[in-house]
Amino acid sequence: MTFQRSSGDGGPPGPADRPRRADTPVVGMAGGGQLARMTQQAAIALGVSLRVLAGTPDDSAAKVVSDVRVGDDRSHHDLLAFAKGCDVVTFDHEHVPAPHILALQETGVPCRPDAAALAHAQDKLYMRRKLSGLGFPCPAYAPVPETSPVEFLEEFGREHGRPLVLKATRGGYDGKGVWIVDEPSGQVERLLAAGVGLMVEEHVPFRRELAALVARSPYGQGAAYPVVETVQEGGICTEVIAPAPGLPEDLAAEAQNLALRISDELDVVGLLAVELFETGDGLLVNELAMRPHNSGHWTIDGARTSQFEQHLRAVLDLPLGSTEPTAPYTVMANVLGGDDPDVYSRYFHVMAHDPAVKVHMYGKESRPGRKIGHVTALGSDLADVRARARHAADYLRWGTKMGARAPRRGGTGD
Amino acid sequence: MTFQRSSGDGGPPGPADRPRRADTPVVGMAGGGQLARMTQQAAIALGVSLRVLAGTPDDSAAKVVSDVRVGDDRSHHDLLAFAKGCDVVTFDHEHVPAPHILALQETGVPCRPDAAALAHAQDKLYMRRKLSGLGFPCPAYAPVPETSPVEFLEEFGREHGRPLVLKATRGGYDGKGVWIVDEPSGQVERLLAAGVGLMVEEHVPFRRELAALVARSPYGQGAAYPVVETVQEGGICTEVIAPAPGLPEDLAAEAQNLALRISDELDVVGLLAVELFETGDGLLVNELAMRPHNSGHWTIDGARTSQFEQHLRAVLDLPLGSTEPTAPYTVMANVLGGDDPDVYSRYFHVMAHDPAVKVHMYGKESRPGRKIGHVTALGSDLADVRARARHAADYLRWGTKMGARAPRRGGTGD
Numbered sequence: 001m002t003f004q005r006s007s008g009d010g011g012p013p014g015p016a017d018r019p020r021r022a023d024t025p026v027v028g029m030a031g032g033g034q035l036a037r038m039t040q041q042a043a044i045a046l047g048v049s050l051r052v053l054a055g056t057p058d059d060s061a062a063k064v065v066s067d068v069r070v071g072d073d074r075s076h077h078d079l080l081a082f083a084k085g086c087d088v089v090t091f092d093h094e095h096v097p098a099p100h101i102l103a104l105q106e107t108g109v110p111c112r113p114d115a116a117a118l119a120h121a122q123d124k125l126y127m128r129r130k131l132s133g134l135g136f137p138c139p140a141y142a143p144v145p146e147t148s149p150v151e152f153l154e155e156f157g158r159e160h161g162r163p164l165v166l167k168a169t170r171g172g173y174d175g176k177g178v179w180i181v182d183e184p185s186g187q188v189e190r191l192l193a194a195g196v197g198l199m200v201e202e203h204v205p206f207r208r209e210l211a212a213l214v215a216r217s218p219y220g221q222g223a224a225y226p227v228v229e230t231v232q233e234g235g236i237c238t239e240v241i242a243p244a245p246g247l248p249e250d251l252a253a254e255a256q257n258l259a260l261r262i263s264d265e266l267d268v269v270g271l272l273a274v275e276l277f278e279t280g281d282g283l284l285v286n287e288l289a290m291r292p293h294n295s296g297h298w299t300i301d302g303a304r305t306s307q308f309e310q311h312l313r314a315v316l317d318l319p320l321g322s323t324e325p326t327a328p329y330t331v332m333a334n335v336l337g338g339d340d341p342d343v344y345s346r347y348f349h350v351m352a353h354d355p356a357v358k359v360h361m362y363g364k365e366s367r368p369g370r371k372i373g374h375v376t377a378l379g380s381d382l383a384d385v386r387a388r389a390r391h392a393a394d395y396l397r398w399g400t401k402m403g404a405r406a407p408r409r410g411g412t413g414d
Numbered sequence: 415m416t417f418q419r420s421s422g423d424g425g426p427p428g429p430a431d432r433p434r435r436a437d438t439p440v441v442g443m444a445g446g447g448q449l450a451r452m453t454q455q456a457a458i459a460l461g462v463s464l465r466v467l468a469g470t471p472d473d474s475a476a477k478v479v480s481d482v483r484v485g486d487d488r489s490h491h492d493l494l495a496f497a498k499g500c501d502v503v504t505f506d507h508e509h510v511p512a513p514h515i516l517a518l519q520e521t522g523v524p525c526r527p528d529a530a531a532l533a534h535a536q537d538k539l540y541m542r543r544k545l546s547g548l549g550f551p552c553p554a555y556a557p558v559p560e561t562s563p564v565e566f567l568e569e570f571g572r573e574h575g576r577p578l579v580l581k582a583t584r585g586g587y588d589g590k591g592v593w594i595v596d597e598p599s600g601q602v603e604r605l606l607a608a609g610v611g612l613m614v615e616e617h618v619p620f621r622r623e624l625a626a627l628v629a630r631s632p633y634g635q636g637a638a639y640p641v642v643e644t645v646q647e648g649g650i651c652t653e654v655i656a657p658a659p660g661l662p663e664d665l666a667a668e669a670q671n672l673a674l675r676i677s678d679e680l681d682v683v684g685l686l687a688v689e690l691f692e693t694g695d696g697l698l699v700n701e702l703a704m705r706p707h708n709s710g711h712w713t714i715d716g717a718r719t720s721q722f723e724q725h726l727r728a729v730l731d732l733p734l735g736s737t738e739p740t741a742p743y744t745v746m747a748n749v750l751g752g753d754d755p756d757v758y759s760r761y762f763h764v765m766a767h768d769p770a771v772k773v774h775m776y777g778k779e780s781r782p783g784r785k786i787g788h789v790t791a792l793g794s795d796l797a798d799v800r801a802r803a804r805h806a807a808d809y810l811r812w813g814t815k816m817g818a819r820a821p822r823r824g825g826t827g828d
Contacts (some may be wrong), residue, residue, distance in 0.1 A: 024758045024775070041455045044478045045714075047758075047775025047787065064458045066480055223769075300459075304770050304792075318761055322770035326740050344438045344461075347732055355637075356718050356736035361438070361461025373461065378718075 024048045025316060028083055028109075030073040031092030032059030034362040034371070035292045035308075038300065039092070040065050042309035048316065053082040060362045061092070076100050083109045090270055090315045091291055094121045095171070112218070112269040112315040113290045120266050121290045125169040125199045134265055136258065137284050139165075139277070144188065144198040153184035153200055160202035169197035178235060204284055206277035210244050211295035212259035213273050213307060215314045222263060223310065223320040224256035225303060230275070230295050236371070239389070240332040242298045242325065245382055247278075255283055262288070271296070271311045294334070294371075299323075301358045301376040302330030327378035331385045333393035335373035337366035343373075343396055350375075350392045357392045438462045439730060442497055442523075444487040445506035446473030448776040448785070449706045449722075452714065453506070454479050456723035462730065467496040474776045475506070490514050497523045504684055504729045505705055508535045509585070526632070526683040526729040527704045534680050535704045539583040539613045548679055550672065551698050553579075553691070558602065558612035567598035567614055574616035583611035592649060618698055620691035624658050625709035626673035627687045627721060629728045636677060637724065637734040638670035639717060644689070644709050650785070651708045653803070654746040656716055656739065659796055661692075669697055676702070685710070685725045708748070708785075713737075715772045715790040716744030741792035745799045747807035749787035751780035757787075757810055764789075764806045771806045 024047050029036045032054025040061060043050035053073045054062035062068045071078030079100050083089050089104060089111045101115035113121075120127040128141045140160045145152055157164055164184065168177035168191070179187075180203065191198055209232060213225040229244035230237050243252065259274040262285075266272075273293035275286040296307035305313075305321025313320055335343075343366055350357065354377070361373035373396065377388035438461050443450045446468025454475060457464035467487045468476035476482045485492030493514050497503050503518060503525045515529035527535075534541040542555045554574045559566055571578055578598065582591035582605070593601075594617065605612055623646060627639040643658035644651050657666070673688040676699075680686075687707035689700040710721035719727075719735025727734055749757075757780055764771065768791070775787035787810065791802035 024777075037458060040478070041458050044451060044455050045772070045774045046761075047773075047777050049477070049777075062480070063463070064454070064480055066476070066478055066482065068480065304772075313765070319766035320769065321765065324770065347460075351727070351735065352733035355733065356738065358459070358718075359461075360459045363438075363461050363463075 025087035026051055026067075026085060027312060027315060028053065028086035028089040029061070029092050030079065030082070030089065030096050032056075032061040032068070033092050034060045034364070035092035036061035037064055037362060038297075038306075038360070039292065039308045039312065041300075042306055042312050046309065046312060048312060051082070051086060053078065060364050063363045074100070076103060079104060080107065083107065088112055088315050090311070091118070093291065094118065094289070098122065110218075114267070114269070117266050117268045118290055121288050123169050124167055124287070125197065127288055128199070128201075130266070131262065131285055136262060137282065139204050139284055139286075140202040142200055143169075144192065144200055146192050149188045149192060149198070150184045150186075153188065156200050157184075163203045165201040165203050167199050167201065169199050176235070204277045204279060204286075206279050206284075208244075208278050209286070210247070210255060210276040210278050210283070211240070211273055211293070212255040212276060213271060213293060213296045213299075214256070214259040214263050215271050215307075215310045215320050216260075216263040216268050217314045217320060218269050218317045220264070221320050222260045223323050224260055225296065225299060225307070225323045226325055227252045227255045228295055228298065236334070236336070236369075237294045238334050238336075238393075239386070240295050240298050241382070241386070242302055242330045242332075245329075251278070251283070258283065258285070270314045271307055297360070297374050298330045298332040298376055300360065302326055302332075302378055328380040329382045329385045330376060330378045331382075331389040332374050332376050333389040334371050335361070335375060335393050335396045337368050337370040337372045338397040339368060340398075341366040346396050350395050353395075354388050354392060357388055359392070359396075439501035440465055440481075440499060441726060441729060442467065442500035442503040443475070443506050444493065444496070444503065444510050446470075446475040446482070447506050448474045448778070449506035450475030451478055451776060452711075452720075452774070453706065453722045453726065455714075456720055456726050460723065460726060462726060465496070465500060467492065474778050477777045488514070490517060493518060494521065497521065502526055502729050504725070505532070507705065508532065508703070512536065524632075528681070528683070531680050531682045532704055535702050537583050538581055538701070539611065541702055542613070542615075544680070545676065545699055550676060551696065553618050553698050553700075554616040556614055557583075558606065558614055560606050563602045563606060563612070564598045564600075567602065570614050571598075577617045579615040579617050581613050581615065583613055590649070618691045618693060618700075620693050620698075622658075622692050623700070624661070624669060624690040624692050624697070625654070625687055625707070626669040626690060627685060627707060627710045627713075628670065628673040628677050629685050629721075629724045629734050630674075630677040630682050631728045631734060632683050632731045634678070635734050636674045637737050638674055639710065639713060639721070639737045640739055641666045641669045642709055642712065650748070650750070650783075652748050652750075652807075653800075654709050654712050655796070655800070656712045656744045656746075659743075665692070665697070672697065672699070684728045685721055711774070711788050712744045712746040712790055714774065716740055716746075716792055742794040743796045743799045744790060744792045745796075745803040746788050746790050747803040748785050749775070749789060749807050749810045751778075751782055751784040751786045752811040753782060754812075755780040760810050764809050767809075768802050768806060771802055773806070773810075 026049045028051045030053045032052050036052050037060045051067040052061045052065045053069050069082045098115045101111050132138050163180050163182045166179040209230045211230050212227050216222045226243040228240050228242040231239040263272040273289040277284040292307045300306045304324045358376040364372045375392040377385045379385040440463045442465045444467045446466050450466050451474045465481040466475045466479045467483050483496045512529045515525050546552050577594050577596045580593040623644045625644050626641050630636045640657040642654050642656040645653040677686040687703040691698040706721045714720045718738045772790040778786045789806040791799045793799040
């Protein structure tokens with residue numbers, strides 16, 4: 001765990017600064033997905049009230065929160081109505097338009113992170129320019145011009161190699177809005193003509209992907225979780241190993257410090273997840289997220305303070321919690337929807353097979369490829385822990401189709 | 415952890431026995447206190463829906479559950495309406511009248527535990543007769559007759575010593591309904607005349623109080639948590655130490671087996687907490703509770719499966735979870751309300767002082783002596799862990815009044 005005190009927007013926290021109150025604060029979270037859902041577990045423990053702005057009453061979080069406002073979190077009107085009575089507003093995604101956040105802030109409700117910080121998680125080109133300007137290690141990148149984009153990309157490829165990584169500057173997630181292309185084509189012109197801002201990056205020959213998760217409070221306190229390895233399939237995170245196996249201590253510290261410095265430079269309040277490439281030449285920053293992040297789900301079971309509690313503590317300007325791990329290794333595996341929607345029946349096998357595996361389901365309808373939950377396994381034998389997490393996630397996904405793949409404990413992964 | 419397979423009300427669990435479903439079950443919990451509130455955290459993870467029957471919309475659980483029915487859980491009508499659509503009904507207290515539970519069961523909604531089992535937690539005399547009849551070790555006891563009760567008690571005292579422990583057979587909790595008396599008086603006659611059923615027990619010269627928490631599923635699977643020491647002040651549990659320090663292994667196993675056998679003999683489904691006296695001559699059963707219990711709050715942070723998740727798994731006939739502890743010692747201290755209702759302001763000190771202490775508040779208005787939350791500390795140095803838990807609980811209770819008692823880490827308790 002790393003704590004640091006740096007520049008912040010407020011004075012030292014403490015009862016003296018605050019109005020006396022017999023009630024606890026209301027935290028508004030725009031977005032009703034699984035991040036808001038799991039934040040509710042932490043809010044219950046802290047005794048703070050979570051209010052969620054959800055698109056429908058069937059949203060993942062809306063099913064488990066008593067104070068739900070149904071509305072459009074990209075609507076100025078709905079956001080203002082939602083925020084009235086909240087002590088602070090935060091987000092379970094990056095898609096709330098900046099002007100709306102600024103308008104909210106003008107009504108006196110603090111938004112954490114604020115619009116200026118969040119811009120770096122909303123616009124990948126803006127983030128690259130900022131981080132490169134500050135000297136943080138990033139892949140080579142360039143905006144794709146509207147004039148002669150294909151020629152520009154060919155030139156970029158000659159300089160930085162192929163394939164190229166094309167990214168929509170805004171709106172992507174889980175691999176959406178990212179294209180790995182060998183040969184730039186008319187697709188690029190069509191995207192630009194449709195108003196999609198594009199940037200290009202070099203394809204980094206990374207060893208593996210890491211993520212550094214930190215929290216920062218308005219007071220400027222920072223806390224860093226152990227650096228994890230993330231495993232992606234088709235742009236979707238499928239597995240997170242905490243801590244990243246075999247990561248040299250100095251590189252782990254470098255990743256934590258990098259994330260803490262970014263959170264400070266960008267004036268982030270709340271969580272910041274920094275997705276990193278580990279290369280032969282060191283670390284490169286891939287993406288940023290300013291909210292609880294898939295790479296931090298392991299902390300619910302595997303760290304003294306879950307990322308969801310930490311996010312609440314940060315946006316409330318409470319002292320941050322310990323990020324100490326509770327086991328030598330924690331592995332989180334995402335549960336993706338399979339063809340059979342009857343996931344609940346598969347609990348029986350998974351729980352009987354491994355009484356210690358932790359199941360977290362999001363109350364979302366199962367659709368093929370959709371993230372509908374995650375499982376966590378903990379222990380000291382990494383191969384065993386990975387196999388247990390993988391087995392549970394695969395079984396919940398595939399269920400009876402796995403019949404031929406006999407459940408096996410302590411194997412090398414099946 | 416002890417698992418056992420014994421007689422149960424059903425066949426082996428598994429997908430084959432169950433209707434296929436794309437949704438997850440609805441668990442109804444009668445009572446909207448902190449036990450239902452903390453059950454919601456577990457329900458969120460399992461992706462099952464928790465419905466709560468709460469007395470008011472401001473009840474502890476009603477504040478954090480989306481599916482709240484406001485009503486009287488001792489009303490036949492309200493219970494029936496509440497249970498409609500639930501897959502199973504369970505309880506966060508013992509006060510639902512047995513005839514109502516029987517009526518619910520007749521409508522086809524399983525109640526777990528059922529009326530027959532719950533009777534032992536509702537009526538202390540009935541429990542004593544049952545357990546004594548089965549040969550479980552209990553203190554000497556007798557019902558107090560309506561005729562010449564004082565003379566009867568004097569005779570009981572001559573045989574079993576004084577003081578006497580007088581108990582209302584029904585409706586007590588947290589020391590209410592229990593009186594330690596040296597000299598029986600007219601109070602006894604007044605209670606009997608008011609229709610309060612009374613029993614008398616010998617005052618056991620115990621070394622300390624222990625609690626054995628087990629779960630049992632309809633299938634008959636049992637799981638036992640480590641045996642804990644409970645510290646009571648004025649009849650209210652203030653501290654729980656897991657595991658009970660220095661408890662010989664054979665005595666711990668005896669306590670676990672005793673609780674598992676009681677759960678089996680009484681056909682309990684769900685959790686069973688057995689409060690025990692440790693005496694020079696072995697263990698004696700004090701009280702029973704058939705629900706998540708204060709002596710098990712430590713499991714949220716200190717065991718692989720929280721008691722709340724375990725209760726849900728048991729009443730849903732899911733395989734039970736691992737009861738392995740996550741740290742060598744976990745200490746839970748209850749937060750009682752003090753004179754100052756502004757508890758939230760005191761979070762700042764508590765969290766800054768000890769980033770690893772876990773705060774659990776119940777969303778209840780602070781009133782002197784009321785259980786409004788608990789804190790948990792974990793570690794390997796018991797004196798340190800106890801001091802940390804005690805400091806956090808005391809500070810949240812007393813707040814600024816503790817100014818003169820300087821916060822100190824790693825002390826022997828302050």
